[in-house]
Amino acid sequence: MxxxxxxxxxxxxxxxxxxxxxxxxxxxxxxxxxxxxxxxxxxxxxxxxxxxxxxxxxxxxxxxxxxxxxxxxxxxxxxxxxxxxxxxxxxxxxxxxxxxxxxxxxxxxxxxxxxxxxxxxxxxxxxxxTVAPPAALTPSGGGDHFRVFTPYWRAWSGHARRTVPAAPDRIEVPAGLRCGRLPPAGSPRAQLPTGGETAARRRMRSWLSGRLADYADRHDDLPGDATSRLSADLHFGTLSPLELTLAAERVGGDGAAAYVRQLCWRDFHAQVTYAFPDITRADYRPRGRDWRDDPDALDAWRSGWTGLPIVDAGMRQLAAEGFLHNRARLLVASFLTKQLGLHWAAGARHFFDQLVDGDIANNAGNWQWVAGTGNDTRPNRRFNLLRQAHRFDPDGAYVRRYVPELAGVAGASVHTPWRLDRPPAGYPAPLLDLDGDQGGQRR
Missing domain, CATH: 3.40.50.620 (HUPs)
Incomplete structure (x- = not known):
């Protein structure tokens, strides 16, 4: 040498x-x-x-x-x-x-x-x-990181960005090195996008020139699937979060502004995790809550067999695609933690096992946010799941896409099949009675 x-x-x-x-x-x-x-x-x-x-x-x-x-x-x-x-x-x-x-x-x-x-x-x-280095932004009043998103968003928006370097033209590697075999691809359990920077940059260009413009209006549209689907690329670093942010800002408009805010959420959870690396196993903000132990309910949730169609559709999308729409992530997480009362860590582990974009900071941070043990300033927040289903899947198209047992149920009735005179055969009764109370009562 x-x-x-x-x-x-x-x-x-x-x-x-x-x-x-x-x-x-x-x-x-x-x-x-x-x-x-x-x-x-x-x-x-x-x-x-x-x-x-x-x-x-x-x-x-x-x-x-x-x-x-x-x-x-x-x-x-x-x-x-x-x-x-x-x-x-x-x-x-x-x-x-x-x-x-x-x-x-x-x-x-x-x-x-x-x-x-x-x-x-x-x-x-x-x-x-990340776009901003995890330790670069700190509150003016003291502390090593931001605990609330909105002031972080303001600081992040004004933070000077580093220079984006060009890809190198030429790389000289020492002679005689054994390159080594790639890890095996294995047998994934889901239909996955193609990995790698080449495919990621193609997806990014398509997103920026197409659906980004409508993101502000359609990002919660469950059947419309109007999100970027770039989360796995960001997790593996086949796309640069800074390059994506800058490109979206150059496009401009309400859609780009809303999307950049979501990229800021990614950085927010990263800086929380950097300061509190126990986030995957310990409550960020302990609330003294007693969690239920119900293995059967947990299995039903994992399998998409709860009898609540919007939840089952989300869990089956996760199993089929290794991906889950962000609105659906919120709903299935709320059902597990707030309605069933099961520990957020059980849900986070299942997500991490299934998601191609299984990111430690985002996964744990979002689960704790929903559970009320994280950075949500309203820890007792509880989603009305039926109202959410009718709002973001008004015709039931998302549910029918992933729950074939309900394919023959017309319109919005698909969200409450137990109310039908003849509930569909082969689909379970709901684990909880959601008709009278959005919190639900265990059947």
């Missing part, structure tokens, strides 16, 4: 070549660059739905790097051990990686810094998984 400066870029949740500050910094500061991804079995990437998306994203990243003369090196095992082993092999002087917010990511970064320090290797970290 020559003595030319060599840097390793550790890819984690930034599987792209466009607007990748870690890759740009490595290419700018070293003659030779080693792009590395370490497959750490047992992490969230290993669930069946995300495994397929990861495989395709890494395959696309490898091709994009090869098109620039580079290569994606893949190793298996503990990321710190494999990273430092490779650093010794190529005589790397620098390691570059993106900061992240989960407890695992923070500990990984600390371990890398300590291990690299013992070998006199410089570690440089960049921000790229």
């Amino acid at each position: 020559s003595a030319e400066p060599t840097a390793i870029v550790l890819f984690t949740r930034d599987l792209r070549v466009h607007d990748n500050p870690a890759l740009e910094l490595a290419c700018r500061s070293a003659r030779r660059v080693v792009p590395l991804f370490v497959v750490h079995e047992g992490l969230g990437f290993a669930t069946p739905n995300r495994r397929r998306f990861l495989h395709e994203s890494l395959a696309d990243l490898r091709e994009n790097l090869r098109g620039r003369g580079g290569e994606l090196i893949v190793r298996y095992g503990d990321p710190v051990v494999e990273l430092l082993r490779l650093a010794g092999e190529v005589h790397a002087e620098t390691i570059v990686l993106a900061r992240d917010v989960s407890r695992y990511a923070q500990r990984r970064a600390d371990r890398i810094a300590r291990a690299a320090g013992r070998q006199r290797i410089r570690v440089r970290t960049v921000d790229s998984v």
